[in-house]
Amino acid sequence: MLEPNQPRFDFSSPPPMQQQQQPSPSPAQFFPAQHSSTGGNAFYPSPAFGSGGVPPPAATAAAPQSDDRVYKGVHPVVALFHLAFKAGALLTFILGSLFSSSYVTVFVVTILFLAADFWTTKNVSGRLLVCLRWWNEVRDDGSTHWVFESAPDAEARVNAFDKWFFWITTGGNFLVWLLLAIFNLMSSRLPMTIVGAVLGGANFIGFLKCSRDAKKRVTQFMLERAAQQQGLVREAARAL
Known part of the structure; x- marks a missing residue:
């Protein structure tokens, strides 16, 4: 028998509590949407598509770097001296009276400038820029003989810009001195123009003949190779 003032305890298991499922919070509750003037959510910006909703094309490969060199050939130092002596001779002839x-x-x-230009063009720049060389031999009987040299693989070794630069400057130098000689027929400076035209013309004509001789040799070599190939084909056909 229990005392009235003693508390009673109920050891029976209580009924299960019905738990109410609450929806999970969405990011919009913590980060409210901010609409911009262009549309879309400011927190999750939409990709910048082009007009019509079409995504931009993939980035193409980087463009090749432009060549900023003044001289585009492979022998800039040789080209510098090739042009410097020509310009020095012309400037001295035209402006020399202003200084002396x-x-x-x-x-x-x-x-002196003309002689330096003649030697440099004939023996240095012609050999390096166009792989050509020429000289004139005097035989015992007094006759002259042109001798031409060219690299066997000149077409593959010569740079296109070097070749263009050489022929433009060499031919232009000869033409300028020829015009100066015509304009100074009655002048005391005529001997200088004659020397310039003779030396410049010798180089221009010499290299022109050398170039033609080199092309003729290449053509002859190709014809000989073609004839050999035809002979081999005929022998192979006979063997069959």
């Missing part, structure tokens, strides 16, 4: 009143001084400096 002595005709002899202008004449000597001009001839």
